[in-house]
Amino acid sequence: MLTLNLIGAGRLGKSIAQLAQQSGQYRLAGIYSRSLASSTAACEWIGAGQVAAQLTDLPPADLWLIAVPDGAIANVAAELAQAGVVNAGAVVFHASGALASDQFTPLAAQGVSAASWHPAFSFAEPARAVHTFAGTLCALEGDAQAVTALSDFSAAIGGQPFALSSDAGAKVAYHAALSMAANYLVTLSDLALQTTAKAGIAPEVAQQLVCSLMRQTLANVESIGPYAALTGPIVRGDAATVAQHLAALPNSAQAPYRALGSATVALAGKRLANPAAMRQTLQRKEG
Ligand SMILES: NC(=O)c1ccc[n+]([C@@H]2O[C@H](COP(=O)([O-])OP(=O)(O)OC[C@H]3O[C@@H](n4cnc5c(N)ncnc54)[C@H](OP(=O)(O)O)[C@@H]3O)[C@@H](O)[C@H]2O)c1
Incomplete structure (x- = not known):
């Protein structure tokens, strides 16, 4: 069983973490969000995972989903790199449609695998999203190890992964x-x-x-x-x-x-x- 950490317990993060937990192939390990109220509520709703009060309290995990708003992804990546909390061999990914995996440059420099993974789906209500997600196309771009890991992840939660070029401008x-x-x-x-x-x-x-x-x-x-x-x-x-x-x-x-x-x-x-x-x-x- 592979483990998943979630940073950003919003609409997409909660939905994907729930789908991962339900797949039986991934176990939600830690949840960190800007507010303790959001991470606690997400933990209760999913029925799995441990709330982390600080980024540095997150346990090691195979996958790290950074599901914060697009404008906050680079800052979270920098904070993670500075704190050195992401375990070696882990895959870090965000779900932005417009941004590429280069948001994680500071982490990649530490030997962490990085990808951008965008499900073409609207996560307005997590409770509904988990029932209607099956078949969603998931655009994937990043280093080879991250792309392989997230192809498997997409399929496990019912998505259909496809690769995007990592060339400059392709993601946008x-x-x-x-x-x-x-x-x-x-x-x-x-x-x-x-x-x-x-x-x-x-x-x-x-x-x-x-x-x-x-x-x-x-x-x-x-x-x-x-x-x-x-x-x-x-x-x-x-x-x-x-x-x-x-x-x-x-x-x-x-x-x-x-x-x-x-x-x-x-x-x-x-x-x-x-x-x-x-x-x-x-x-x-x-x-
Ligand atoms: N929603 C969609 O339909 C959809 C579809 C495809 C892709 N995406 C992508 O998914 C990502 C998340 O979008 P969303 O719609 O789920 O946003 P959202 O509902 O606004 O949730 C964002 C979450 O991030 C947390 N957060 C904000 N800044 C943070 C920080 N610095 N550190 C830790 N947590 C922080 C917020 O925390 P608190 O609640 O604790 O304040 C909030 O729970 C974005 O990259 C977006 O482009 C979204």
């Missing part, structure tokens, strides 16, 4: 991709709903209309990829309709429509006979 590019996919989908749905309001469609109907079309489109992207899934006036070369859209859109949707329209011309590639004419229409300002 991964995070930018996820942000566009998740956050901008929400923004797009809102812009579409502002536009349906201009068309006089009732909000309940509009929500159903927009979400069901988005779901169908996503299913197409999933099965045949973005190039083949693309439909609509831009790929058809229907510049007159695009011009009418621009005249009808609310102000808030003008710039996003034009910017995404240009990206859509690029995606359409050879399917669009006259891309220059479409770009011109997209750039033309009324009045």
Whole structure:
């Protein structure tokens, strides 16, 4: 049985520690958080582990999960290195989507293995998260020993590990991709709903209309990829309709429509006979 220490008893930390304990392959050893109240509550909720009042009270462990907010990871790494509490041969990892394993440079210099491990999942409520986590993709980047250890860890708790490059900028590019996919989908749905309001469609109907079309489109992207899934006036070369859209859109949707329209011309590639004419229409300002 391998052991896990948890630093940062928040939403992700509690959920992952609980999943590790439930796997039967890992045992939660120590829990340290900024406040004793959080670590005590986490310890009670998980039903395992020992609360550490100080970082230096943490016992040796095979894995150390640093589940503090992104802005605190480097400080915790520096404190751990300064205190020299991480045992040789251990694997230290954080769960940030944007930061890479180089946050642990001071620990790596002491011979500790280091990785960044990002489950693409929203841990809003730990009690719900532990029941719905299975199948989650976990992006993994770091030194070879840490990557091997965390591939096993991911699989043991029901995740699907995949490797990211450790090249500079790769981790942040991964995070930018996820942000566009998740956050901008929400923004797009809102812009579409502002536009349906201009068309006089009732909000309940509009929500159903927009979400069901988005779901169908996503299913197409999933099965045949973005190039083949693309439909609509831009790929058809229907510049007159695009011009009418621009005249009808609310102000808030003008710039996003034009910017995404240009990206859509690029995606359409050879399917669009006259891309220059479409770009011109997209750039033309009324009045
Ligand atoms: N939540 C998600 O859906 C999610 C998804 C993927 C990745 N992540 C990543 O997971 C990490 C944790 O996020 P979270 O959402 O779980 O945050 P969170 O709920 O705010 O929890 C963070 C915990 O860290 C503790 N903490 C803060 N500074 C600390 C320090 N210097 N030393 C020790 N403990 C400290 C806090 O302690 P107290 O409670 O004791 O004050 C809190 O319990 C972040 O890197 C985040 O990017 C989160």
